[in-house]
Amino acid sequence: MSQSQNNVEESIRDQYLEANERLSHLLQQGRSFSGNERNCCFLNTRDGRFANISAIAGIDFPDDGRALAMVDWDGDGDLDIWTSNRNAPRLRLLVNQSPSAGKSLTFKLRAISSQTPRDAIGARVEVFCDSETQPLIRTLRAGVGFLSQSTKTLHFGLGTAQVITSVVVRWPGGEAEAFSGATPGGRYLLVQGVGEAESLSQRQPTPELPAAKQQVAETSSMNRIALQNRVPMPVGSTYRDFQGAAQVIDSGGRPVLVNLWASWCAPCLKELADLTERREDLRNAGLRIYALSVDELAADSRVTDPAATIAKIGFPFKAGRAGETWPKMMQGIHNSFVVWRHPLPVPSSFLFDRHGQLAVIYKGRVSVDQLISDVVALDDHGRLDPLLRSALLPGAIVADPVADVSRNRWNLESRLNLARKLQESGRFGDALAHLKVLLHVATVHFPEWGQMDEAHFDAGNSFKDLGQLNEAIASYQSAIELNREYVEAYVNLGSVLVRMQRYSEALEPFRKATEIRPDFELAQQNLRQLEAFLHDTTP
């Protein structure tokens, strides 16, 4: 390839990377990309071409369709379709009510030879009709299309054919075998070596399944996020009571629920009433509750009096005004581990364990029963698999050591991501706490973990930001020990040494970084300036 061609390709690659980055941003915000597209159906017009009949077929749903599998689900002799989708409804059974142009013929296959898989996947069946010399052919497959497996019952539409003259099965790993006895409209089992089609007891067609438009749920009732890795309550978690005095959100060694509500929000009032009504149950569960009004954050300036609302409800727990800072901090925490960073709704509630660690976020109203069951389970956290403690619906985990390792490794990665987000928002101490936990877990359980060097590097950054420079140096050195080409670690090591005025020691890591990656601008720049500085200051 010529040089100019390469340049073009490189420039395209850069444009492409940039485009991808922009796309990622759009998607993170929940924007569409080639969305609202509709499924397609093409009719074979028997001349090597197809007619687009998506509208006539009625499958032009904007589902973000993924898998497609075919099966005669209702047993009426034509192929129905199961689809799975990204959007809701996530499953569709599309029952075939097309104007049928003929009978069908179906076969199940069973192999008995030791040379042929019992399922006979890979077998090709040829059906000769009337006086045709060219057979209809179908192959038994396991897995076609994308993420899809259709039925193992082979389906042949017969059109105007009247007579089946021959059925031949080419068994994988075996010979071709002719079967007699098939007639149009029949269903048969073809057993290897038998030579005669065995009629399957005529399945009664399913009573007609009624068609109905599926009612998609606009929002999930599962608005609960149980954190995979708990996060400490931010330092300075305070609110103002209705007299205007600053108060600390204090767990006092007990679980705490902080509820954000507004007096103009009906679901909030219902929720406060529920909490009031079940006060004894909640107290017995040992829960402290703070109901903090966000009335003043509303865009419109309706005159509200949250204190009066609380008094009217007879709310028996602590209440006050949330102010602006605390909700913002919680939004930041939420955004650090949830995929889509949409603004939190009102009401939102936050359940902290007795160590002051955020355990559950409820977006929207939470039922008291759910709340109590979560409070009771708070101390199970460490005993549960990270997936079980954070799943969206009840279910099981794959119980196997390989899966355990993988889930725990993913948990490490997600803790690392969380630490980085905390770092980005300036919570260096909290970030470091997570990094220490994960480095400990990784060192003990996953010494080969591929991101260990990154974790050390991030720990170095946190130490550095906290001013603990010796610890930072040790962390960068650990990162470098694991990854001898970790240029960023060299650069930051050098930078910290500069900060400690250990100038000559800083030269080597900068040099190392430029050797490893000569085009690393930052390392070059630092090295040049440090050299100039040393030159100027050296007598």
Added chain:
Amino acid sequence: MAMCLVAAALLVFVAVRYWPGPSTETRSDPTSKLVDHVTLPFYATGNQPLEEDPAEDGWETEALSQQVSQQWKRMGKLLASANKLQDDELRLLAVPGFSSPLLTPSLSQVCYQDQQTEVRRAETTDFGNEASSDLRTTIVALSEVVGDDLRFTAKVVAIEQDGRRAVTRQWIELSGRNASTVVEQHAIWEADWHLDANKPPRLAAIRPLSWSQTLCQQTSPWLVDCTQAVLGATACYQTQFQIGMNTWLDVSQDTRDDQLLGTPGLAIADVNGDGLDDLYVCQEWGLPNRLFLQQVDGTARDVSTAWGVDWLDASRSCLILDLDNDGDQDLVVAMSDYVVFAANRADRFEIQLVLEVNDPMSLTAADYDSDGDLDLHLCSFRRSETSPGNRQHSASGAPQTMYFNSVDGGRNLLLRNDISLSDKWLFTEASSEAGLEDANNRHSYAAAWEDVDNDGDQDLYVANDFGPNNLYLNQWTESGKPVFVDVASSWSAEDQASGMSATWGDINRDGAMDLYVGNMFSSAGQRVTSQQHFKPDHPKVKAHIRRFARGNTLFVNRFSDNRFQDVSQDAGVTMGRWSWSSVFGDLNNDGWLDLLVANGYITGVDSNDL
């Protein structure tokens, strides 16, 4: 195709800070000019809003294209209310001298007919002698053909602007019904637009380039949604399956980027041996997979928990098949980092083996070595980023990938079934010894087995995103071992585009299996790449990139000549939109394979659509 997946692989969130050095009063500060916060080329902060303004990308025509699309929407409204057209509305859409032939040709060929359905086609010349008409006549005539419930959409696929004139080409879809017939038309029109400052573009002429029409005397849809009748009584129907990924992502903590995609694979098989097919559905992280057993009345029972397969692990694809040749149906599920093999124990599945894998996509099975048991092929999309050496902040610097020829994808696995050789379940990775390591570094979404050359063994086609596909022919060595050779290039089956799925079927009934490959059809991509000033000096690159937006591919198998023939455009099947799964099946029992395509990438909160 999922661009963001690769994007995710390339974006590395590493913050590198340089801290200001010494600041002693007595000597000059060498570091004062150093920046405090430096970002790598691929650093992203994640939160700033990004408004996409096509005009800012140097493609002013994209802004014009949006205006043109708006005008087609206006046309759609006028078509739907053709009995009360107002002159001022018509003036907003077309200039006074507008001309067009009647858009339903009087000459056309019947190319398909059965008792209820008729397909006609026409080419440009069939419109040649039609009288020109004004916009009102054009709209009224078209709407009379189509009838009620009229739906009209236009996808602009090419645009050229010259001063106050522009010419666009668009794919037209039009459907509607009357008392006894449903009508569906697909056409390609070229249109001339008159451009005035501060006014939307106005139509000056329409020239039909191709046209097809299907009439069906059955006025109800061919395929009707009966999901609720089948699943409605299960508890999970409402709480799980009526909720889309967009809602789950609001509460999901799986921040791995491919979670955005949604990957609910499914498999159909008779799990309990009662003669009725059942359904297993994969679900994403934190949502349980589901096993639905079909009952004699066609409804389904959720037995996921009882059968021990309500796994919450992030799942992608599954197969149900007899792996140990004991006569029942076993289960394989590919999850985000491992594959689970479970044996059928009549009333539950029991895990036999879990293998660690890397970013799995589609699973397929065949007995490639003809030893009487089923082997598995697993596509892998991304290469693992977390294994040392694969990350972007190492010495290698920028990742080595090219949009149309990327070679940094995951490694697909051929898993040989060795259960019969062992006292426990055993699958041995055999990609290398079987010759599948050749070009095994692409972003593979799907594979499909078929006997391509009718020699009795199992060949394999692999559909890759961002590059050429693989066609591996199974060729036996003299020592009796199967060896695959990638002949995609010499057989003209590379289909260098954004492969998402592959399906085989003998569409022309000549005894050779033909191939359909799901790709993406992007009108925006076609608009930009078709323009004269898109990479004018680099025709090869231009052709590569254009190809990516063309859409799906139909290959007719000419194996006696060792090649495939790309007939996609003539066959009329490129427009599968942003495709995922595609599958052949004879929907109307006429003996000819029809085709279904699932599509749509990510529908978000807005209605933005390329």
